[in-house]
Amino acid sequence: MTIPTATGHRRDLAEGPYCEWTRTFRAPIEDVWAAVTEPQRLARWLGTWTGDPASGEVKFQMTFEDEMPAERFRIDECDAPHRLWITTSMTDGENTEHWQLRLDLAEEGGITTLTFAQNVPDPTMVESVGPGWDYYLDRLVAAEADRDPATVSFEDYYPALSEHYRKEFGRTQ
Known part of the structure; x- marks a missing residue:
């Protein structure tokens, strides 16, 4: 078994710290855009969404996270097939978390x-989110390579x- 490589890196933006990952595909931009935006293609590697994107938001359901409730995804910017920026909102009873996600192609x-x-x-x-996005983005790469x-496997x-992500964000255990 080969342990995957951590690929995310810290990037400080005006809005605060982000973790950023890149993946490359031997495919036209429109095809990769479809893989990250069309519900049936997205479902192969991450989850699916319902609703009307023209309304400015959709409901997103992760397929591979046990017991994870659907999240509201607000579409902050969409310039197909180059950019999709969204804000997620998830409530765990009394607290609501907002995360900005940026996809640029x-x-x-x-x-x-x-x-x-x-x-x-x-x-x-970042200790769990970093490995999680490496996992999901590698699933995307696998899906797009047929x-x-x-x-x-997430366990890998x-x-x-x-530890890579702790170091990227200046945390020691």
Whole structure:
């Protein structure tokens, strides 16, 4: 068994610290855009959404997270097929968390690069969120390469990659 590589890095933006990942695909930008926005393609590696994006929000349900309630995704910016910025809102009874997610795509020479970022308002969360996004983005890569995303195992990512993210965000255990 080969342990996956942690690929996320800290990026400080005006809005605060983000963790950022990139993945490349030998595919047109429109195809990668479809993989991250069309419900049936998204469901292969992450989850699915319902609702009307034209309303400015959708409900998103992760497929591979046990007992995870659906989240409200507010669409902050959408410039298909180049940019999708959203804010998630999830309530755990009395507290509501808001996370900004940014997906930016660029194509050059038949290679599309996806840059994905999530804000990190609490540095302790990066220990699980970092390995989690490596896992899900590797599932996306597998799905787009016509491999079975189920062969990507979360147990290979967490907690094995947590130390990388602690260091990226200046945390020591």
